[in-house]
Amino acid sequence: MCDLLNRGLGATAFKGMADRRTFLRAAGAATLTLAVPPGLIGGTALAAGTEITATHGAGFCNLNLFLSHVLNTVKEEGVDLKLITTPTFADEITMIGAGQIDVGIMPYTTFLALYDSGVPVKIVGGGGVGGVGIVAQPGITKPEDFKGKTIGTFQLDTLEIMAYDWFKKQGVNYKDLTIRYFDTTPESAQAFMSGAVDILTTIEPYGTIILKDKPGATMLSNGSDIYGTPFYSDCILGIRAGLIDENPKAIKALIKGMMEAQLVAEQDPEGTLNKLLGSYYKTDMERGKLAMSKQPSVIDARSQTQFILDRGQSLMEMGYIKRKPDASVLDWSFLEAVIAENPETFSKLKYKS
Incomplete structure (x- = not known):
């Protein structure tokens, strides 16, 4: 899951850092819309033959994908993995929905919304697990403190769904909170540090560092109290369904390559970060190791099946x-x-599962 930050949380600490995930938001509306162009649902991807195109975010949930690209573990199977960086997450979703990109690492929440909209997509593997947290300003610790407070989050993201689930368990109506949606994690963290929001959904290592740098701030939840484990699904590996018939070899090659990358990352985390820091992650070794421990990238997400499906209830509500x-x-x-x-x-x- 998610992006890393430079040392400290001063006014320019997050400047130049990669965004976590840009949210999709209907202009002037409260409900998110999926901007898939008419007539393009289920189209043919730009990739063909032995090439597979993959879109991604900037967080550690993408680590297996990035490392497999660096190590050429997919190419060894005769498949050329082409990483596509889209301007925004909205563009990523549009291109997946339009069939212009073969696969993507993305929040399972957004993928379920695509599926609900009739877009032919499938979840075939895992991305990151855990690493999500809810932090609060000093003095905000119990349910009676929450009503009327402003919470910063990301629309239709796993961060927002976890917040919704947690507040519901505390007996707090999500509608009693003032919701402020952000475009990037650095922006949201700066808002919390300046006191512009009372509560924030965030990711590691942001949560840990915010608690260190903001005296009196508290971690309300890392999700384990409601989900029973700190390692619950955040992102998944999703594909356009047409790829199953068009290029099944590429799907297997990508999964195998990501599995091999995961093994390398687990056995040699420092060597892995030496390959990825700078080009893929703009952070230092210390924070890189912290992020890897807080949010592992895991290809085998079979054990997350029921968790993902159960979150559909929250998405409906x-x-x-x-x-x-x-x-x-x-x-x-x-x-x-x-x-x-x-x-x-x-x-x-x-x-693994």
Whole structure:
């Protein structure tokens, strides 16, 4: 999950840092819309043959994808992995929905909304797990403190869904909060540090560093108190469904390459960061190691199936989707085939289902 920051949280601390994920927001409206051009749903991707195009964010949930690209683990299978950087997350969703990009690492919440809108997409693997937190200003610690407070978050993001679920468990109506949506994590962190928001949904290592640099600030939740584990799904590996018939070899190659990358990252985190810091992540080794421990990138997300589907209820209650998703949005067959063909690699993984 998510972006890293430079040392300190001063006025310019986040300047130049990559954004976490740009949210989609309908202009002047409270409800998010998916801007998929008419007639393009389920189209043919720009990639063909042995090439596979992949879009991504900037966070550590993308680590396996980035490392597989650096190590050429996908190319070894005869498939050329082409990473596409879109101007905004809105563009990423539009291109996936239009079939112009083959695969993407993205929040499962957004992917479920695409599926609900009739876009032919499938979840075939995992991205990052955990790393989400809710921090509050000094003195804001219990339910009676929350009503009327301003919370900073990201629309239709896993951060917002976790906040909704947590406040619901505390007996607080989400509508009793003033919601302020942000475009980037650095922007939201600066707003919290300046006191512009009372509560903030954030990611590691932002949460840990905010608590260190903001005297009296508290971590209300890292999600483990409501989800039963600190390692719950944040991002997933999703594909346009047409790729299943057009280029199944590429899907397996990508999953295998990401599995091999995960093993390298788990066995040699410092060597991994030496390959990625600077080009993919603008941070230092200390914070890089912290982020990897707080939010592992895990290709095998089968154990997250029910968790992902259950969040559909929250998405419905918030008005983001019309129907609760079922297991048809997921296809673990390619992942399971890769596991069966590479038992030794899989057996060595630290994080798996």
